[in-house]
Structures are given as structure tokens and as C-alpha cells.
Amino acid sequence: MxxxxxxxxxxxxxxxxxxxxxxxxxxxxxxxxxxxxxxxxxxxxxxxxxxxxxxxxxxxxxxxxxxxxxxxxxxxxxxxxxxxxxxxxxxxxxxxxxxxxxxxxxxxxxxxxxxxxxxxxxxxxxxxxxxxxxxxxxxxxxxxxxxxxxxxxxxxxxxxxxxxxxxxxxxxxxxxxxxxxxxxxxxxxxxxxxxxxxQIYTTIRTDQDTQRLSVPTRIGVRHPKLSAVIQMMEANIEEPVSPSILAKDVGMSTRQLERLFRRYLNRSPKRYYMELRLQKARNLLMQTDMSVINVALACGFASPSHFSKCYRAHYNTTPYRERGSQATRLSV
Known part of the structure; x- marks a missing residue:
């Protein structure tokens, strides 16, 4: 120019x-x-x-x-x-x-x-x-x-x-x-x-704009009740809300909520919620010095053994090994 x-x-x-x-x-x-x-x-x-x-x-x-x-x-x-x-x-x-x-x-x-x-x-x-x-x-x-x-x-x-x-x-x-x-x-x-x-910067954002994409954009689905349920899940990681209460809050039955998740996300509400909690747990393990027990509690798991079992099933490693591999990477 x-x-x-x-x-x-x-x-x-x-x-x-x-x-x-x-x-x-x-x-x-x-x-x-x-x-x-x-x-x-x-x-x-x-x-x-x-x-x-x-x-x-x-x-x-x-x-x-x-x-x-x-x-x-x-x-x-x-x-x-x-x-x-x-x-x-x-x-x-x-x-x-x-x-x-x-x-x-x-x-x-x-x-x-x-x-x-x-x-x-x-x-x-x-x-x-x-x-x-x-x-x-x-x-x-x-x-x-x-x-x-x-x-x-x-x-x-x-x-x-x-x-x-x-x-x-x-x-x-x-x-x-x-x-x-x-x-x-x-x-x-x-x-x-x-x-x-x-700069070809067509939309100047302010401090009132949020950084993440909206839920519909992130999941690729524009369904208001599904988006509302996912927002509630994301806001209640430490104390998970049961599917029946989530369904009631958006005016549908638990069975209807199950069908909605299966149709659009190919998983149950319980499975999707678990993946959100495990994703937060992994972030905490990788980015903080929190003990594995405290990470488990912060992500809604009542016991370290249940947390470890779920974590291994999803990530094919244990929380302790994940923490150890992170420490190894940082020391290299």
C-alpha cells in the first residue's frame, strides 16, 4: 500500500x-x-x-x-x-x-x-x-x-x-x-x-464482547433448547445437574432430551456432560499444580478412583500419568 x-x-x-x-x-x-x-x-x-x-x-x-x-x-x-x-x-x-x-x-x-x-x-x-x-x-x-x-x-x-x-x-x-x-x-x-x-479488520470488538464462539456455532447445530442445556452444563461442572432437571428447565421430558442429543450430537446427555467435565479436568492437570484429588472435586467427581477410571476410558491414560508427562515436557 x-x-x-x-x-x-x-x-x-x-x-x-x-x-x-x-x-x-x-x-x-x-x-x-x-x-x-x-x-x-x-x-x-x-x-x-x-x-x-x-x-x-x-x-x-x-x-x-x-x-x-x-x-x-x-x-x-x-x-x-x-x-x-x-x-x-x-x-x-x-x-x-x-x-x-x-x-x-x-x-x-x-x-x-x-x-x-x-x-x-x-x-x-x-x-x-x-x-x-x-x-x-x-x-x-x-x-x-x-x-x-x-x-x-x-x-x-x-x-x-x-x-x-x-x-x-x-x-x-x-x-x-x-x-x-x-x-x-x-x-x-x-x-x-x-x-x-x-488491517482488513471489519468488526472492532469491545470489552462487552465475549471471546468464544456461541454454542450453536461451536457445535454446528442451531437448536435453542439444545444450546440452553449445553450452556447449563458448562456453567455447572463442579456440581453437575441431572439430565432430568436439565430437561425440565427447557420444558421437555428426559426421553426427549436423550433423543435430541442422539440426533444432533450422536451421544447421550450424560456422555456429553462427562466429556465437558473431563476436558476441564485435563486443562487443570496440564496448567495448574492442583492435586489430582482437588481436580477431581473441581470437576464434579466424588472420588479419585471414579475420576481416574473415567479419565482413562476417555484419554487412554490416568490423571497421574498425564500430570507426569506434562512435567516431563516442561523440564525438557
């Missing part, structure tokens, strides 16, 4: 600087989406509206989860008070969060620096105590484990959340939505809309 095709806006006297803090295995899409929004905004100014640097522990280089390695501009150094920090993380966020990183974030937070987290980086911020008493979001795959570990944080399922000078996003393209909001706050909606247009 040529410069002639862009809209010129007046640049601010002083550029706003973003410090992208990259952790190993960070998600490339979240980082690239945020950075490119700033780059495109700059193309529409007569000067530079934004500056950015890449920061990380050691100040040398960091490797993304997709494989490419990025050279860093700086180590964990003292920042300017008007800087905005955006932590970029991804898979294995627990093992990639070091004590030095946490201490550095706490120090910068005490100095009043605005701090945000992309993708799974809400976990880093919460471990540093930066989200206590605040609203936040995180990638849906990490939602259950985060909620179990950080009950002092008001966790939402929003695409992004801005609570004072703390910002969190749900991963993927949600970093673009956050940056468009920040650009709009800094320079007006028109500038943000031009950036979105150049």
Missing part, C-alpha cells in the same frame, strides 16, 4: 512508547497484531505517534511458540513512568514466569507504569499481584486453571478488559481490539477506524 492511499493525521508532540515484554513461547499472533496496529497508526501521522521496544529477561533473544526468534532491545531495566508495558506470553506460561520477572513487574507497577498482558499473560500479572481486586480476562483454554488459582481476580470471558492502568486480552486477534481502543483513546475513533480498515 502506498503512502498516497493513507489518511494523514497530525502526530502528537511526544510519541507514546510501548514496551513489549516477550516471554519464551509467546504467541506470535497476539504480539504481531498489537505491534502492527501501532505501525499502521504511525503511517497515518505526519510524524511518529508511537514508539516501541522489545524487552525480555537477559536482553538477548526470545523464541516464540511458532519457532521464530526475536532479538531484544533491552533487559528488564527501569522504564519511563509514561511507558506502557505489554507482556506477551503463550504456552507454558507458568514455567516461563520467573521470580526476576515478577519482581521487576512489581517494581514498575509501584512506580505507576501501565501494564497489560496479551494472551496468557494475565497469569503473569496475577502472580505478581497486579490484578488483585481487578477485572481481567485470559484465553478461554486457561480460564478454568486461572479461576482456580487466582480467586482474588474478577475473571471475565471478555475479549479484552481495561481496569484502570491494567489491561488484559484473551489472545489471538483480541490484542488488535485492545490496541484499537487505546489508539481511539489517544487520537480519536477516526484514526482507529483507519487502522482497522487497513
Amino acid at each position: 502506498s503512502r498516497a492511499n493513507t489518511t494523514a493525521f497530525e502526530a502528537p508532540e511526544k510519541p507514546r512508547r510501548f514496551v513489549f515484554v516477550l516471554l519464551n513461547d509467546f504467541t506470535l499472533l497476539s504480539f504481531a497484531g498489537a505491534l502492527d496496529a501501532l505501525r499502521i497508526a504511525n503511517r497515518n501521522f505526519g510524524g511518529e505517534g508511537y514508539e516501541w521496544v522489545l524487552c525480555g529477561e537477559g536482553g538477548e533473544s526470545v523464541t516464540s511458540s511458532a519457532g521464530p526468534e526475536f532479538k531484544l532491545d533491552m533487559d528488564l531495566e527501569e522504564l519511563k513512568r509514561d511507558d506502557t508495558v505489554l507482556i506477551c506470553s503463550g504456552v507454558n506460561v507458568q514455567s516461563n514466569t520467573t521470580k526476576r520477572m515478577l519482581n521487576w513487574l512489581r517494581r514498575e507497577a509501584r512506580r505507576g507504569v501501565a501494564i497489560g498482558g496479551l494472551c496468557t499473560a494475565a497469569h503473569v500479572m496475577a502472580r505478581a499481584g497486579l490484578l488483585d481486586g481487578k477485572r481481567a480476562t485470559i484465553h478461554w483454554e486457561n480460564h478454568d486453571s486461572f479461576a482456580e488459582e487466582f480467586d482474588e481476580v474478577e475473571l471475565t470471558k471478555s475479549v479484552f478488559v481495561v481496569d484502570g492502568n491494567r489491561m488484559t486480552t484473551a489472545g489471538g486477534t483480541s490484542s488488535i481490539d485492545l490496541m484499537l481502543k487505546l489508539i481511539a483513546d489517544d487520537h480519536g475513533e477516526e484514526v482507529a477506524n483507519v487502522v482497522a480498515d487497513q
